[in-house]
Amino acid sequence: MGNIGSYDEKYKNFNWKMSEQELEYGKNGMYNLAYYCCDRICEKGNGEKMALIWEGFKGEESQFTYHDLRRYSNAFAEYLQEIGIRAEDRICLFMDRIPELYISFLGALKMGGIVQPLFSAFGEDALFTRLEDAGTKAIFTTKKHIRKIRRIRDRLPALEKIIVVDAGDKPLEKNEIPFSMKDAPKPEHFDIFRADPEAPSVLHYTSGTTGKPKGAQHVHASIIAQYITAKWALDINPDDIYWCTADPGWVTGTSYGIIGPWSNGTTQVILDSGFSSHKWYQFIEKHRVTVWYTAPTAIRLLMKDGTEAVKQHDLSCLRHLISVGEPLNAEAVIWSREAFGKPFYDSYWQTETGAIVITNYPGMEVKPGSMGKPFPGITATVLDQKTYQPITKAGTVGLIALKPGWPSMFRTYRNNREMYESKFKAGWYICGDRSSIDEEGYFWFVGRDDDVINTGGHLVGPFEIESALLEHEAVAESAAVGKPDPVNMEVVKAFVALKPGYEINADLELSIMNFIRKKLSPLAMPQEIEFVKSLPKTRSGKIMRRLLRAKEWGEEIGDTSTLEDD
Amino acid sequence: MSEEIKGMIIDYVKKEYLEDDSEDEIDENTPLISSGIVDSFSMVSLKTFLEKKFDIKIPDEKATTEAFDSVNNIMGLLKEFNIN
Numbered sequence: 277m278g279n280i281g282s283y284d285e286k287y288k289n290f291n292w293k294m295s296e297q298e299l300e301y302g303k304n305g306m307y308n309l310a311y312y313c314c315d316r317i318c319e320k321g322n323g324e325k326m327a328l329i330w331e332g333f334k335g336e337e338s339q340f341t342y343h344d345l346r347r348y349s350n351a352f353a354e355y356l357q358e359i360g361i362r363a364e365d366r367i368c369l370f371m372d373r374i375p376e377l378y379i380s381f382l383g384a385l386k387m388g389g390i391v392q393p394l395f396s397a398f399g400e401d402a403l404f405t406r407l408e409d410a411g412t413k414a415i416f417t418t419k420k421h422i423r424k425i426r427r428i429r430d431r432l433p434a435l436e437k438i439i440v441v442d443a444g445d446k447p448l449e450k451n452e453i454p455f456s457m458k459d460a461p462k463p464e465h466f467d468i469f470r471a472d473p474e475a476p477s478v479l480h481y482t483s484g485t486t487g488k489p490k491g492a493q494h495v496h497a498s499i500i501a502q503y504i505t506a507k508w509a510l511d512i513n514p515d516d517i518y519w520c521t522a523d524p525g526w527v528t529g530t531s532y533g534i535i536g537p538w539s540n541g542t543t544q545v546i547l548d549s550g551f552s553s554h555k556w557y558q559f560i561e562k563h564r565v566t567v568w569y570t571a572p573t574a575i576r577l578l579m580k581d582g583t584e585a586v587k588q589h590d591l592s593c594l595r596h597l598i599s600v601g602e603p604l605n606a607e608a609v610i611w612s613r614e615a616f617g618k619p620f621y622d623s624y625w626q627t628e629t630g631a632i633v634i635t636n637y638p639g640m641e642v643k644p645g646s647m648g649k650p651f652p653g654i655t656a657t658v659l660d661q662k663t664y665q666p667i668t669k670a671g672t673v674g675l676i677a678l679k680p681g682w683p684s685m686f687r688t689y690r691n692n693r694e695m696y697e698s699k700f701k702a703g704w705y706i707c708g709d710r711s712s713i714d715e716e717g718y719f720w721f722v723g724r725d726d727d728v729i730n731t732g733g734h735l736v737g738p739f740e741i742e743s744a745l746l747e748h749e750a751v752a753e754s755a756a757v758g759k760p761d762p763v764n765m766e767v768v769k770a771f772v773a774l775k776p777g778y779e780i781n782a783d784l785e786l787s788i789m790n791f792i793r794k795k796l797s798p799l800a801m802p803q804e805i806e807f808v809k810s811l812p813k814t815r816s817g818k819i820m821r822r823l824l825r826a827k828e829w830g831e832e833i834g835d836t837s838t839l840e841d842d
Numbered sequence: 843m844s845e846e847i848k849g850m851i852i853d854y855v856k857k858e859y860l861e862d863d864s865e866d867e868i869d870e871n872t873p874l875i876s877s878g879i880v881d882s883f884s885m886v887s888l889k890t891f892l893e894k895k896f897d898i899k900i901p902d903e904k905a906t907t908e909a910f911d912s913v914n915n916i917m918g919l920l921k922e923f924n925i926n
Contacts, residue, residue, distance in 0.1 A: 333877050372878070397881060423861045551907050552876035577882065580906060732883065762902070764883075782894040789887045790858055798883035 278596070278638025280508035283649065290652030292683055295504035299539065301497075307473040309499040310385035313538035314345040315468070322514070326543045329563060330375050333549035338375055345379060345538070348457055350466035352383020355455060359437055361414050363388030363469055364476060368407060368415040369524070370425070372396050373548040376441045376457050377524055380416050381534055385477055385496075388469030392479040392491075395525030396421055401744055401795040404428040405488050406481045407435060409691060418442045422452070473497035479690060480527045482627040483737030485726040491690035492527075492627045499535055501631035501684035505651060506536025509623060509635045511596045512567050514541040519560065521547075521570040526734060527627045528600055531684070532569055536631075553581040557589040564593040571601040573732040575608045575620060576763045586615045596638060598623055601733020602765045603721040606645035622647055624721070626707060627735075628699070630684030634676075634719050647711065647719040655679035657704070658713055661725075664702040670715040673722050677704035727821050729758035731766050736800050738821060744795045745770060748788055750778040755811050755819045756802065759828040770802035771824055773810050780807045844917065844926050851913050854891055859884065870913040885910050892916070898923045 280286055296302065299312060317323070323343035331337050340348065361367065367384040369391060371377045377393075384391045392410050394403060403424055407415070414437040417425060422440060426449065429435055436451065443454035471477070477496045481489040510532065512518050518537050522528035537544045545563045549555060551574065560568065578585075597612060597620045604622040612620045623635035624647040634656055636648035650656040657666040658674030667674040680700065689696045699706055710722040729736045741756035752775040758766030772788065774780070785805045793801035812820040826833050848870050859880050860866055866879065874880045880888055889905050892898070900919070909919045920926060 333873075420861070420864070423863065548878075550873075550876050550878035550880075551882050552873075552911065553908075555876050577907065580903075581908070767886075786887060786890050786894060789890060793884055793887060798881050801883060801887060803883075803886045 278508070278511040279513065280511070280637050280639065280652075283637050283640045283652075286508070287650070287652045292500055292504075292653050295500045295683075299500065299503050301500055302473070305470060306468070307475075307496050308385060308388075308468050308471040309477055309496045309535060309539075310349065310382040311468050312499055312503070313382055313535060314342055314349060317342040317538070317541045318346050320541070322541055325514070325541065327538060328375060328378060329543065329545045331545070331547050331559065332374075340375065340379070342541070345382065347462040347464065348379045349382035349386055350463045351457060351460040352380045353386035353466050353468075354463055355460060356384060356387050356389060356414065359414070359439075359453070361387065361389060361437070363471075364390055365413040366390045366392050366410045366479060368392040368394055368410070368412045370394050370396055370398075370403070370415055370417045370421055371441065372418065372420070373523060373546055374418070374441075375546075376416065378534055378546070379457065380441075381524065381530065385471075386466060386468050388471060388475075390476045390479050390493075391530075392481075393524045393530060394481070395523055395797065397799075398424075398525075398797045399793065399795045400424045400427050402489075402740070402797050402800070404431065405740070406491070407432055409481075409488065410479060410491055413437065414439060416441055416455075419444075419446055471496045474687070476687070478530055480530070480627045482527075483728055483735045483740060484695070485728055485737065486739050487695075489737060489740065490692055490695060492686040493688050493690050494630050494684065495687055498531075498630045498684035499539055501653075501682055502531045502535045503539040505632040506532060506540050506542075509632045509637065509651060510536065510567060510569060510598055511638050512537060512540055512542045516542050516566045516595070517564055517593075518542045518544045518567045519547070519563070519565045519569070520544065521568075521574060522600075527630065528569075531631055532600075551577060553578050553585045554588075557586060557591060560591055560594065561589045566593055566595040567598075568594060568596075569598045569600065571733040572599050572604045572608060573601065573764050575599060575604070575612065578615075579608065579611050580763070583611075583615045591616060594618065597621065598635075600625070600632075602730050603647065604645070609642065609644035619644070624648070624719070628686045628705075629678070629682075629707075630686060631682070633678060633682070643714075643718055645720065646714075647721050649717050649719070654682055656719070658711055658719075659701070659704060659706070664704065664706075667713075671712050673710050673712045675725055676707040676709045676711050676719070677701075678707065679703070680705050727757065727825065729756070729766050729768055731758065731761075731768060731799055732764040734799050736768060740796060741768060741770065741792060741800050741802070742819075744792055744800070745772065745788070747795070748791050750774050750784060751788065753811055753819070755821050755824055757821055757825040757828055759804065761803075767803040768800060769804045769806065769828060771806050771808050771811055773808055847920065847925065848913050848917060850895070851892075851916055855880065855888070855913075858887065858891075868913075870917075872913070873911050874913075875907045875911045880910070882907055892920070896920065896923065896925050898925070
């Protein structure tokens with residue numbers, strides 16, 4: 277039995293106030309979530325407890341207690357104020373998974389800033405779109421990534437400060453300033469910004485079918501959901517050693533790589549390196565990780581290396597395993613039982629929900645392949661695609677929908693209220709995914725309800741890829757769709773028609789792939805390019821992306837005349 | 843020949859995956875995937891490069907993160923296609 281106890285009982289009697297009370301949220305008028313991630317833990321007498329154990333690729337290690345977290349984040353907050361950053365200014369974090377990334381997140385929130393974490397593998401176009409939309413005023417980065425910013429900063433008039441956290445002796449350029457967390461004064465006290473619970477806190481960009489990526493705006497009160505879901509769904513306790521493999525450039529990496537574990541006073545470990553089964557197992561063994569939150573893609577990569585690799589390590593420390601990002605296939609759950617002696621528990625949520633909304637719980641039967649059941653306090657259903665009314669017949673596929681009002685729900689898309697409002701139908705928030713519900717109330721994921729590509733647990737917008745493809749000198753027109761992939765669930769496939777004068781040759785496919793990888797990100801890079809003479813279009817000239825996608829998935833296309841009229 | 847191939851792969855990795863002024867040094871033993879220089883998604887473009895350069899098709903089961911984790915590991919993989 278885990279922290280949640282009886283799921284049925286908790287679901288029946290739950291009220292978000294229960295989480296607020298445990299967290300003492302709002303005590304003395306304090307609603308700033310950063311306070312609950314470090315200062316409160318210290319005030320409870322746990323300041324000497326380890327908050328973060330960080331390990332770099334080469335084995336270098338650093339450790340931070342909750343006292344350190346509090347003082348170091350004070351240093352960031354004070355520094356931001358000194359250089360003229362004010363409450364609600366957007367502060368981007370564009371770094372690999374180094375301690376500065378995690379601690380500056382808290383520091384920026386402490387002074388009232390809106391934190392905008394971005395995946396450090398983003399190329400300059402992806403970075404530009406998000407910084408421009410957010411009107412970002414300051415960005416924290418490292419020497420490794422600064423060139424990408426230099427190439428676009430002249431087109432970003434709002435970007436005043438580029439703060440380099442590892443500048444050392446390296447000469448910097450215009451508007452670039454060095455800041456060393458280690459060397460900065462670390463004030464014992466910082467007057468934390470008295471944010472309203474509804475004040476904006478974290479801004480995460482997510483991709484849609486059309487248009488540019490949208491900035492999902494979260495508020496400080498999100499912690500009410502992130503705290504209790506971390507405790508009940510991830511089942512973490514203060515004495516756990518917790519490892520979340522997600523990058524804070526994505527919502528999992530902030531909700532459950534920073535806010536959830538630290539508001540629970542847990543020790544978390546971070547490994548800043550690429551994927552390697554051996555290294556990952558070694559890391560778990562070395563740090564005696566007890567709770568592990570990772571993605572199905574990573575699990576399937578581990579599966580590829582087999583159970584023999586697992587047996588070379590003592591992983592008996594692992595107590596609870598959870599997965600997020602895309603549906604966890606039944607084979608992965610079964611393999612996990614064989615390899616680790618326990619299943620991975622699937623969890624479902626998205627950037628907009630801010631916290632886990634449907635999941636499997638310790639103590640509740642895991643049905644391999646199922647997403648589980650709604651978290652207490654979450655009313656979830658599937659809706660008829662046409663009427664937006666809940667489907668009552670078990671096993672019928674519909675749109676996953678949630679009753680608005682949970683604390684970590686996004687409050688808007690920045691600069692795009694219309695798009696935000698379009699997400700709500702008949703009093704429900706529509707997640708954009710399809711599933712069915714069985715007779716026992718378990719949700720079973722079916723797929724996306726739009727053209728967004730879910731690759732390795734990350735959503736990639738086809739429009740962004742197609743726009744970037746058109747910038748390649750050889751591309752006349754293109755369509756990007758998701759194609760099935762055994763490891764990443766989907767990968768990007770591009771259909772490309774070339775401009776006159778260009779011919780398909782051995783180097784062209786590679787040139788286009790690398791062009792997108794550098795402009796957008798490795799996730800957006802087409803893993804396959806099919807060269808076509810022309811693309812199927814509707815009568816109004818829109819590319820019939822769905823037709824191409826259906827072919828990739830071996831789905832019935834049916835009568836295309838309706839598509840032609842789209 | 844093998845030194846030439848190694849040099850070609852190193853040059854490609856430097857050109858495609860590192861910034862121009864990167865301080866990272868790459869040699870035949872430098873971890874590529876586990877270090878994060880080449881992430882598991884970008885590995886596909888490295889695989890495509892090898893396939894096009896040597897006119898081979900590397901099956902998915904052989905395209906593991908381990909097989910691509912250093913230039914030496916890649917050389918081991920290429921050896922299976924009689925390229926060395």
